[in-house]
Each structure stands twice: as C-alpha cells, then as structure tokens.
Amino acid sequence: MAFKKESAQSHIRAFLGEGTEFEGLLSFDGTVRIDGKFKGEINTDDCLIIGETGYIEAEIKAGHLIVMGTFNGNVTAAKKVEIVSTGKLMGNIISPALIVLEGGVIEGNIHMKGVADQLAKKEKVVNLQEVKPAQAAQAAGGKNASSPNIRAN
Structure with missing residues (x-):
C-alpha cells in the first residue's frame, strides 16, 4: 500500500473531523487531515490528507496530497499526489509524481511537472x-x- 495509516496518524498536527465544516484559507506546516467539509484555498509545503469522509472544494498547493475521500478542484503538489481506492479527484493535477490505487478515480487533466522537462533533456x-x-x-x-x-x- 502506498500510504501507511499508522505513521501518518502519529504525525498529524491538526484534524478536522467528520461533521465539521470550514470555509476560507487554510495554511499550515506539518500534516493535516480533513474528514469533514472544506471549501476555499489550502496552502502547505507539507502533507494534506483528505480522509474517507472528507469532502473538499478548493484550490490546493501542497507538498504531498493524499486523497481518500472526495476532492473537487485543482492541485499543485511539489512532491506527489496519492489517490487511494476510496479517493475521487475531480480537477486538474500538477505534480512530479502520481500514485493511483485500484478503485481510485481521476476526472481531469494531469501534468507531470518536472517529468516532461527531464525527458526533453534526455531525448x-x-x-x-x-x-x-x-x-x-x-x-x-x-x-x-x-x-x-x-x-x-
């Protein structure tokens, strides 16, 4: 499995649980998990986890995004985007790495930032x-x- 639950949960600095709703701008350091609803903009150099019950409508800039719930919007990830078997991402992805487990859904465009540049140099x-x-x-x-x-x- 691409994502180890026990290691990520032990390092979570903030958690928006199921039943919570938040709207606005969210900026943070460390790992944050959202199992509730969020609408707005999210900025971090670290990790955002959208839990299985999480529903996000946002523009996201993150180091690492893990989608286990539903995400509507665009994401720019500096490191990677992971979509697990329960995850749904409707929007555009810009990331140097993408992991999609069987059952994970993407509806949108994918741009492998950095990968195309590396290939162009090699060819x-x-x-x-x-x-x-x-x-x-x-x-x-x-x-x-x-x-x-x-x-x-």
Missing part, C-alpha cells in the same frame, strides 16, 4: 530521412531491398 532530436529502395540497393552494393531503410542524418 536527442534525430532527423530521420527515408531512403528509397533503389538508393538502398546502390548503397548495399546492388542488392535488392524489399523494404525502405531509415537512417539518421
């Missing part, structure tokens, strides 16, 4: 030119080529 642009069979035969010493060859310039 070399290669110009490919198709060689016609007649040219290939000449290059091969007059042998017949049944399929076109491709070579890099």
